[in-house]
Amino acid sequence: MNEKLKIVADRIKNAKKLVVLTGAGISKASGIPTFRGKDGLWSKYSPSELATYEAFSKNPKLVWQWYNYRRKIIKEAKPNPAHYALVELEKMFGDNFALITQNIDSLHKRAGNKNVYELHGNIFETKCLICDKIYFDDKIYSDDELPPKCVYCGGKTRPNVVWFGENLDRDILDKAMSLAAQCDVMLVVGTSGMVQPAASLPKITHDIKGVVFEFNTEYSGVSVYAEEVIIGKSEESLPELVKLLK
């Protein structure tokens, strides 16, 4: 791992614009389960029965209960060394650093990263379906408070996350694509490379002759675009990388 990390560090030292793309793998060490519905309470549901607009229109209370349950687990989780390493990278690159994430767990922001684009939304945000406002909301609700009412207009709300079958926020996606097209180095961390359109971002960087480095526990759908794939736990490799850069 160390030889490869040196190659990555040498290239990053000369980078003009650094973009990092992260997926669920980076949050594993924080103890956030993938919520594929295997555990306990929610085992009889699959995410496709809960994380869709159809499910929500049929039974908003049930869908909110599930997000409330996830919110509770995620709220208790803490950023891990991989998250903090990315904060160090942002300090080094300042305005020439951007972080694009597929995670809704908010751990990058809680670790201290500022320039963060959340492709799939944020579990600690609530969106009003009536007045369209999106606001910070990390409250853990009791059952009889669900579904929660909009704090501005009292209207019907939903978690501000992207569900199966829904489009990503156009502005955030446009921004992510232009960042991928402008950066000369992209780090891809802990993503399966299976979920579009996030998986196409490394290809954009690769196609404009930027360099892609992947940090993952196994090869993924985007490894083909990576100049080096650093196999290992990102909570170990990323802090190691930061050490080499200092």
Ligand SMILES: [Zn+2]
């Ligand atoms: Zn409202």
